[in-house]
Amino acid sequence: MHQRLKYLYHRFLKGNCTDVEYQELIALMDFLKDDPVLHELLDESWPILIENESTLPIDRAAAIYQRIVKEPQLKHRMFHKWKLYAAASLLLVAIGTIFYFYTDNLLNRSQTYSKNASIEDVEPGTTKAILTLASGKKIDLNNAAIDMQEAQSNLRIRKPNAGSVTLSLSEYANNNLQNEVEWNTITTPKGGMFNIVLPDSSQVFLNASSSISFPTNFAQHEREIKLTGEAYFEVERHKDIKGNSNVPFIVHVGSQLIEVLGTKFNVAAYTETPSIVTTLLSGAVKVTMGQGKEQSKDAVILKPGEQSRANKNSHKITVHEADIEESMAWKDGYFLFNNEPLKQIMEKITRWYNVEVSYEGNVDSIRFLGIYDRSKSLRKLLKDLEQTGKVHFDLIPDENTTKGRRVIVTAR
Structure with missing residues (x-):
């Protein structure tokens, strides 16, 4: 995000910003208003922006800046006067006369909620999830014990902190890998998210209205899971029972198959979206449409910084340069x-x-x-x-x- 801010800021100073980039710069300055990187950029640009000092009184610049980035009262502000002026000047130039329309009508538009004042606000989502064992038993992970053993499923459940769970298999389960495969499922509702450490030590960050299913025992030759919704994965390399080779980690997402060894990636596959989007941060993944006999021979291998979009109807996969910050925004809050x-x-x-x-x-x-x-x-x-x-x-x-x-x- 800092790199993007610097890029847009310097494009603006050179007069090369497009209208869309102006809007993005304003949004970034608003979001990072307390960030020292923004302060440093304002320091650097002071010699350029000070040339316009006579065109805007300092008190007017300060008032404008407060409205844009919602700073506290002037007596409590973090910026010196010249920094306030620099930021205000930058934003004024960036959005031109539209800004005056914005400031003159800001209070009027903020009153549109007056008729909703009696309606209780809705707070943002929190960490919450339900674990459904293969037996059908449901466990509210928010209210579960910090350390518990589910004998029937051979699963140990530990909660290192709120919103996170670490799963491990009992010694009996690890020694009986040929048992019939049954599946456990962790589901987040709307307004929920959760961090899961699987028995192979891979981490899964589950977004709202999503689920991940994993077997009661991972097979010797592969680790398979099923995903609906959206999740970010940090997959650990895992050797087979003889310690000779890496066991692939396979994610089933609707009609798409993702195969990895050790890597970090995000998958967005909500039902209402037309495509399954896979974004790779590190390592490598192989993306294929279809499974079993219907599996396509056309597969793509993503490199770090790339993103695949698999159309659910046509089953065609396209690869693009990824916007990592956009893909990971939900996980970063x-x-x-x-x-x-x-x-x-x-x-x-x-x-x-x-x-x-x-x-x-x-x-x-x-x-x-x-x-x-x-x-x-x-x-x-x-x-x-x-x-x-x-x-x-x-x-x-x-x-x-x-x-x-x-x-x-x-x-x-």
């Missing part, structure tokens, strides 16, 4: 919208805040670019999006509570 259609954004909001969404009017052409903290409440996030002037949101409570569980989206 924020939403990153890169000129993203509003409906796709609302799908993410639906999963994380566990709400329903309906639309009034045509919103197909509305897109957003920005970075938003996933720890914000729903009302705060929607208010930020609404301040662009593109869209209006209404929170509607469900039948039994005052909590705003339904969002009505209206194009402006």
